[in-house]
Amino acid sequence: MSLLNNHKFIAFETIVIKEVRRFSRIWLQTLVPPAITIGLYFVIFGNLVGRRIGEMGGFQYMEFIIPGLIMMSVIQNSYSNVVSSFFSHKFQRSVEELLVSPVPNYVILAGFVVGGMARGLAVGAIVTSMSLFFADLEIAHPLITVAVILLTSIVFSMAGFINAVFANSFDDISIVPTFVLTPLIYLGGVFYSVQMLPGFWQTVSSFNPIFYMVNTFRYGFLGSSDVDVYWAFVILGVFVVVLYTGCLWLLRHGTGIRH
C-alpha cells in the first residue's frame, strides 16, 4: 500500500513540476502581464482616482482595493493556468500520455489544480509585493487570509479544469473568462463596497460567489467585511466539493478526452 501511495505521489509530483515548469518557461506571458495590469490599477484607481475618492468602508481607497486586486489576480491566474494547460494537453494529444498511464483520476486532478494554485499564488505574491509600494499592509486575520486565498485558488483551478474538458477550440477557453469570470470579479466588490449599492443590487450581488471570496479576503486583511465570513467559508466549501465531484465524474467518464 505504501509503495502504491509512493507511486501516486511521484506521479502527482511529476504533474506539478511539469505545470510549474510550463508557466515558468513562458513567464513573459504568465507572470508579467498580470503584474503590469494590476500595477496600473494601483496607479490609476488606487493612487490617482483613489485620492479624490478618499475613504471606502472606513479605509483609504488604496487600502480598500488592494485585497480585491490580489484576489482578482489569484482567481484569473489559477483559472487561466489550468484551462490553458489542460486544453493544450488535449489539443496536442499529450493528455493521452496521462490517460494510458496508471495515474488515478484524482491524482491527475490534484496535479493540475496545484499547478493552477502555484501560478495563482505566484502572481498573488507578485501583486502583494507591488502593493507594498503603495500602502502599508497589515493583516488582521492571517489564518482567514491564507485559508480563503487557498480555497479560492482551488475553486477556480477546478473551474478552469471543467472549462478545458468541454473546450474544443482556443475560443472556448477564452469565452468563460471574458464573459463570465471578469464581470463577476468586477461586480464582486473589488473596487467598491456593496453598501453603496441600492437594495436590489445588494441582493443581486449576494448571488455572486466571488463577492464572498473578495470580501472574506478583505476581512482577513482589514478586519472589516460586507459579508458574514462563516457563510463565505461554507459557500467556498460547497464549491470545492461540487467542483471536485464534477471534475472526477468528467474524468471517469472521459468527457472530452476519451472517445
Added chain:
Amino acid sequence: MTVAIAIKELKKTYANGFEALKGISLEVEQGDFFALLGPNGAGKSTTIGVISTLVNRSGGTVEVFGRNVDTHVYETKLDLGVVPQEVNFSQFERVRDIVMTQAGYYGLPRSLAHERTEKYLKKLGLWEKRMDRSRSLSGGMKRRLMIARALVHEPRLLILDEPTAGVDIELRRSMWDFLTEINASGTTIILTTHYLEEAEQLCRNIAIIDNGEIIENTSMKKLLSELDSQVFVLDSPSLLAEEIVLNTAGVSARRVDEHSLEVSVAAGVNVNSVFAELDSKGIAISSMRNKTNRLEQLFITRLRNQG
C-alpha cells in the same frame, strides 16, 4: 503459455452510430510478436484505443496478463506501453523531459527514471538530442522518441500503432532490429502497420481485421503457406528470348524485358526445379525477388473475399 492479452466480444459504437468493432475476440500469447492488420478504418486503432483505455468500449472484456482492465486498472496499465499512430507529446518540451515525465507518471523514482531515460534515448539514437525541444526533431526521431517514452517503464506488453509510418527505409530497418531485440528479451509486441513486408519480417502471428471483424487469426507461417502461387522476378545477365517456355508442372514464365522475367510458381513446387530448368536452357540468374510481398498478396485476396 500465459496469455498476454485476451479480448472477448469487444464492441465499439461511436456516438455518431458508426460500429467500429463488432464483437471481436483475440488472444496474444506472452512473448509473441503479433501483427494486427487491416485496411484504413477497419478497427485497428479503435482496438488499440480500447486496450489502452483511450477509447471507451461499448461491450466485451479485455484482460492483460490474466487481469481484467476494469478491476485491475493500475496493474494492467503498468504492464502496457503504447506507441500511438500520431505524435502526441508536447512540441515545446525537451526530449529528455518528455521521457522523464512519462517515467514519473508510472511512479519511477527520479534516479531510476534518469537511468532508464538515458538507456532508451541512447538505444534509439536520441541521446545527443536530449536537450532539444521536441518540435525540432525530424519525423523519424519523433517516432523513436515515442518508442523510448513507451518503454521507459519497461512494460511487458508493447503496442505499436504504425510505428514506422513515414520513416525512411534505413531507419525502418534499424527500428525492426530494435523491436526484434526488445521482443527477444521477453516483451510481447502487438504491431499494426501498413508495410506488410514489415509484418512478414517481424511477426510470428497475425490477425486481419476488416469492417470491425476479425477475418483471419493464425500464424504467419500457416497464412503464408496458403498462398496458391508466388510470382518471382528473376534478373539475368544473359539476353533473354522473346518467349520462354518452362516444362516444370505448376510453373509458367513471361519475359518482362531482355534481362528479366517473371516466373509464377504454384504452391508445393520446389523452386530448385525452376532454377535447374532455367540452367538447362542456358539462362543464368543473377538475382531474384518476390514480385509483390507474399503477405500483401494474401491480404488483398482475403479482403477481396470478404468484400
